[in-house]
Amino acid sequence: MAKNRALQQWRVEDSIELYGIRNWGAGYFNVSDEGEVVICPQGTRGPHIPIPEIIAGLHERGYDMPVLLRVENILDSRIANIHESFCRAIKNLSYKGAYRGVFPIKVNQQQQVVEKIAQFGTRYHHGMEVGSKAELIAAVSLMRDAEACIVCNGYKDEEFIDLGLLAQRLGFNVFFVMEMPSELEVLLERSKALNVRPNIGVRAKLAVKAGGHWTDSGGERSTFGLSPAQIVDVVDTLKTCGMLDCFRLLHYHLGSQVSNIRDIRTGVMESARLYVGLAQEGAPMGYLDLGGGLAVDYDGSHTNYISSRNYSLDEYCADVVETIMSILDEQDVPHPHIITESGRATVAYYSVLLFNILDVSAVAEVQLPDTLSEDAPEPVRNLQEALAGISLRNLQECYNDAIYYRDEIRQLFFTGRVTLRQRTLAERFFWAIIMRIAREKSKLKNVPRDLEDIDVSLADIYYGNFSVFQSLPDSWAIDQLFPIMPVHRLREFPSRQGIISDITCDSDGRIDHFIDPQGMKPTLDLHPLRDGEEYYLGVFLVGAYQETLGDLHNLMGDTNVVSIRAADDGSYEYVREIRGDSVADILTYVEYEPHRILEDLRGTAEFAVRQGRISPSERFAIMQAFEDGLRGYTYFER
Numbered sequence: 174m175a176k177n178r179a180l181q182q183w184r185v186e187d188s189i190e191l192y193g194i195r196n197w198g199a200g201y202f203n204v205s206d207e208g209e210v211v212i213c214p215q216g217t218r219g220p221h222i223p224i225p226e227i228i229a230g231l232h233e234r235g236y237d238m239p240v241l242l243r244v245e246n247i248l249d250s251r252i253a254n255i256h257e258s259f260c261r262a263i264k265n266l267s268y269k270g271a272y273r274g275v276f277p278i279k280v281n282q283q284q285q286v287v288e289k290i291a292q293f294g295t296r297y298h299h300g301m302e303v304g305s306k307a308e309l310i311a312a313v314s315l316m317r318d319a320e321a322c323i324v325c326n327g328y329k330d331e332e333f334i335d336l337g338l339l340a341q342r343l344g345f346n347v348f349f350v351m352e353m354p355s356e357l358e359v360l361l362e363r364s365k366a367l368n369v370r371p372n373i374g375v376r377a378k379l380a381v382k383a384g385g386h387w388t389d390s391g392g393e394r395s396t397f398g399l400s401p402a403q404i405v406d407v408v409d410t411l412k413t414c415g416m417l418d419c420f421r422l423l424h425y426h427l428g429s430q431v432s433n434i435r436d437i438r439t440g441v442m443e444s445a446r447l448y449v450g451l452a453q454e455g456a457p458m459g460y461l462d463l464g465g466g467l468a469v470d471y472d473g474s475h476t477n478y479i480s481s482r483n484y485s486l487d488e489y490c491a492d493v494v495e496t497i498m499s500i501l502d503e504q505d506v507p508h509p510h511i512i513t514e515s516g517r518a519t520v521a522y523y524s525v526l527l528f529n530i531l532d533v534s535a536v537a538e539v540q541l542p543d544t545l546s547e548d549a550p551e552p553v554r555n556l557q558e559a560l561a562g563i564s565l566r567n568l569q570e571c572y573n574d575a576i577y578y579r580d581e582i583r584q585l586f587f588t589g590r591v592t593l594r595q596r597t598l599a600e601r602f603f604w605a606i607i608m609r610i611a612r613e614k615s616k617l618k619n620v621p622r623d624l625e626d627i628d629v630s631l632a633d634i635y636y637g638n639f640s641v642f643q644s645l646p647d648s649w650a651i652d653q654l655f656p657i658m659p660v661h662r663l664r665e666f667p668s669r670q671g672i673i674s675d676i677t678c679d680s681d682g683r684i685d686h687f688i689d690p691q692g693m694k695p696t697l698d699l700h701p702l703r704d705g706e707e708y709y710l711g712v713f714l715v716g717a718y719q720e721t722l723g724d725l726h727n728l729m730g731d732t733n734v735v736s737i738r739a740a741d742d743g744s745y746e747y748v749r750e751i752r753g754d755s756v757a758d759i760l761t762y763v764e765y766e767p768h769r770i771l772e773d774l775r776g777t778a779e780f781a782v783r784q785g786r787i788s789p790s791e792r793f794a795i796m797q798a799f800e801d802g803l804r805g806y807t808y809f810e811r
C-alpha cells in the first residue's frame with residue numbers, strides 16, 4: 174500500500190497510484206516528475222502540458238479561478254478514436270456498411286463545443302443528433318458536410334418538421350425519427366406541402382433495459398419510442414400512401430452510461446431483429462441508429478459499476494458490428510450503415526474544472542485543562558474520565574459514553590442549566606475522545622461498525638472556490654462521481670483527509686464521495702494549505718452534461734472558460750476565452766436591470782448625503798464601488 178511509504182518517502186508514483194490518474198485518464202492525463210498534473214493531448218508519448226503552468230498563464234491574462242479548461246486536441250482525438258475504432262471493426266469483420274457517428278447536442282450545447290465537433294468531425298462525416306428546434310438550428314448553422322447525418326429526435330411540432338425539411342432542401346442529410354405515432358401524420362402532411370421526400374425513421378421501445386442512473390429512457394416503460402405494433406402501423410400507413418421507400422432508419426436509445434457490455438449487446442440484438450423485420454416488410458432502410466450509452470470510466474475500475482464500464486471502445490465497436498452482422502447475415506439482409514449517438518464518450522474527457530481552495534476548517538487538537546473547576550457540570554467530569562480511561566479494549570464503550578455525555582450536556586444547555594462556556598468545554602473533551610479513538614482504532618484488526626466512519630467526522634473541510642450547482646450538477650443531483658485531485662504538490666505526502674465544500678453555503682454544496690478502486694470513499698487525500706500559496710484542485714472528465722444543467726444557486730454564474738490547443742512541439746495557445754458571468758449578468762438573468770439598480774442605489778446614497786451620513790465625495794466613492802461590484806466575477810476574487 175502506497176500510504177505506508179508516507180513515513181519513508183512519498184514519491185510521484187505513489188500519487189499516481191493513490192489518485193488512479195492512469196486508470197481514468199485514458200492517456201490524456203498524467204503526473205510529471207515535478208509532481209504536477211500534465212495534459213498529454215496526443216497520449217503519453219506526445220508533449221506534456223503542466224496544468225499549473227496553464228493556470229499561471231491565465232492569472233497573467235487576468236482570469237481568476239474557477240476556470241473550465243477545455244483541451245481541443247482531446248476532443249479531436251476522441252472523435253478520431255471512435256471513428257477509427259469502428260472502422261477497424263468494420264474492416265476486420267468485412268462488414269459492408271459504413272459507420273456514421275452523430276453528436277447529441279444536448280450533451281454539451283455550447284457554441285464553441287458544437288462548432289469544434291462539426292469542424293473536427295468533417296473528415297469522418299460526423300453529424301449531429303438534435304432533439305429540439307433550437308438544437309436543429311444550431312446544428313444546421315455550424316455544419317458544412319452534406320454527407321454527415323442530422324438525426325431529428327424528440328417530439329416534433331410542425332415548425333420543427335418544416336425546419337428539418339428545409340435543411341434537407343439545403344442539402345443536409347436529415348432523418349426524422351418518429352418518437353410518437355402522432356408525429357407521422359404531421360410529417361407526411363408537411364413534406365407534401367413543401368414537396369420534399371423525407372428520410373423517415375422510428376424510435377423503437379426495446380424490451381431490454383440497462384441498469385444505471387441515466388437509463389430510465391430505455392425499456393418498455395420509456396416515455397419515448399414506438400412499440401413493435403406501432404412500428405407495424407407506421408409501415409402500413411407508409412404503404413398506403415406510397416411512401417414506404419422513405420422508411421430508412423431504425424433508432425433506439427437504452428440510456429446513458431451503460432456500464433455493462435452485456436446490456437449493449439442485448440440492445441443491439443433486439444434492434445437488429447426489428448431491423449430485419451422492417452426489411453422483410455419491404456422498407457428500404459439502410460441505417461441502424463444505436464443511440465448513446467457508450468460509457469466513460471470515471472473511476473478507472475474497468476468494472477460494470479455505475480461510474481465505470483466493463484468494456485473498451487474497441488470491444489464496444491467489435492461487439493456492435495459483430496452482433497448486427499450475425500443476425501442480418503442469417504436472414505440475408507444487407508448490412509446497414511451504423512449510427513451511434515455517443516455524447517458522453519465524445520466530450521467528457523475534454524473539460525477540466527479548476528478551482529482554488531479558499532480555506533480549510535479542521536478539527537484541531539484541542540487544549541484541555543488539567544484540572545476542572547469546582548463548578549464543572551457532571552457530564553464534563555464524566556467525559557474527562559472517559560478520556561483518561563481509553564484503551565484498545567474499550568474503544569466502543571468509550572465511544573458510547575462520549576456520545577451519551579455530549580447529548581446530556583446539550584440537553585442541559587437547551588434547558589438553560591449550563592453556560593455556553595461549560596458546554597464548549599464538554600465539546601472539547603468530546604472531540605479529544607473521538608480523535609483518540611480514531612488513532613487507536615487503526616491498531617485493531619476488527620473495527621466495530623460504529624467506529625468505521627469515525628474518520629469521516631474528523632475530516633477537514635476544504636472550501637473550494639466554485640459552485641457544485643453551477644459546475645457539477647450531476648454530482649449534486651445524482652451523486653455522480655468524478656475524478657478529483659490536486660494538480661500540483663504530488664511529490665508530497667497528502668497528509669490530510671478532507672471533503673470539499675463549495676462557496677454556496679448550502680449544505681448540499683459539497684463533495685463527500687470520491688472515486689476509489691474499491692467503489693468509493695468518503696474523504697479525499699489532500700495536502701495541508703501553505704501560507705501565501707494557492708492550492709489548486711481539478712475535477713476531471715466534466716465535459717458531458719455538466720454545463721447547461723447548472724443552476725444559479727446563490728447567484729453564482731458561469732465560470733470563465735478557456736480553450737487551449739497544443740502543437741506537436743508541446744507549445745500551446747489559448748485559443749478561446751469566454752469570461753464568466755459578471756454580477757450584473759447574473760442579476761439580469763433573474764430580471765434585475767443593472768441600470769435600475771444603480772439608479773436606486775444613487776437615490777439611497779443621495780439621501781444619505783442629505784442626512785449628513787456621508788459627504789458628496791464619499792457618495793462618489795461608494796457608487797464607484799457598487800459599479801465595480803456589478804462588473805466583477807460572481808466567484809471569490811483575491
Ligand SMILES: *Cc1c(COP(=O)(O)O)cnc(C)c1O
Nearest residue numbers: 426429430465466514515516517
Ligand atoms: C442523451 C441521449 C444521447 C446521448 O447519450 P450518451 O450516453 O451521452 O452517449 C443519445 N441519444 C439520445 C436519444 C439521447 O437522449
